[in-house]
Amino acid sequence: MKKALALTILCLCRLACQAATFGTVVPIAGGATDLVLDEARGRLYIVDTTQNRIDVYATAQKRFLNPIPVGKQPLSAAISRDGTRLYVTIYSSSALEVVDLDSATVVKRVSLPVSGKALRSVKSGGAVKVTVPVLQCHEVVVFEY
Numbered sequence: 001m002k003k004a005l006a007l008t009i010l011c012l013c014r015l016a017c018q019a020a021t022f023g024t025v026v027p028i029a030g031g032a033t034d035l036v037l038d039e040a041r042g043r044l045y046i047v048d049t050t051q052n053r054i055d056v057y058a059t060a061q062k063r064f065l066n067p068i069p070v071g072k073q074p075l076s077a078a079i080s081r082d083g084t085r086l087y088v089t090i091y092s093s094s095a096l097e098v099v100d101l102d103s104a105t106v107v108k109r110v111s112l113p114v115s116g117k118a119l120r121s122v123k124s125g126g127a128v129k130v131t132v133p134v135l136q137c138h139e140v141v142v143f144e145y
Contacts, residue, residue, distance in 0.1 A: 024062060026057065026062075028046060028048070028055060029048075029051070030048040030049070030050040030051040030055075031048065031049050031050040032046045032047060032048060032049075032055075033047045033048075033049045033074070033075055033076065034046075034047040034075070034076045034077050035047070036077045036078065036079050036086065038079055038083060038101070040083045041083070041101065042058060042059045042060045043056055043057065043058055043059065043065070044056075044057040044059060045057075045068075045077060045079070045086055047074050047075065047076060047077050047088065048067070048074070049073055049074055049075060049091075051067075052069065052070060052071065052072050052073065052074060053067040053068060053069050053070060053074070054067060054068040054070055054074065054077065054086065054088065054099065055067050056068060056104070066104065068086075068099055068104050068105070068106075069106075070088050070090065070097050070099070070106060071088075071090035071092070071093055071095060071097055071106075071109070072090065072092040072093065073090060073091040073092040074088050074089065074090055074091070074097075075089045075090070075091045076088070076089050077089075079101075083101070084100070084101055084102065085098050085099060085100060085101060085107075086098075086099040086101055087099075089112075090109075093111075094111060094112045094113070095109050095110060095111055095112060096109070096110045096112055097109050097110075098110070
């Protein structure tokens with residue numbers, strides 16, 4: 001009985017050590033701080049803080065496309081509800097950049113009161129919430145484009 005129990009535990013431990021990988025492992029250069037999935041376009045946007053760009057991965061072709069250059073130290077991103085824009089917080093210059101996803105270029109830059117930490121697209125159209133730290137609490141700035 002003890003041998004059967006020990007064998008069962010050993011088998012379970014071995015299974016736990018051989019965990020499955022879900023999806024495809026893709027090596028990236030630099031440091032990814034945020035990911036945004038664009039299901040309509042079949043793309044994954046990777047915020048690369050160390051290289052000051054948004055890496056674009058085509059999920060169907062399983063390859064990287066041309067990166068989108070943005071300001072210094074991009075931190076987080078959110079896609080607009082209509083899927084046409086990507087909002088990116090730029091930590092070093094306390095700004096929010098708006099990327100047109102059709103042209104893959106920054107089309108607008110908005111100054112924030114302090115460096116933005118997190119982004120979330122809200123409602124429909126062009127509204128996005130940016131969380132910024134203000135005097136030991138967090139203030140939410142709503143930007144409408």
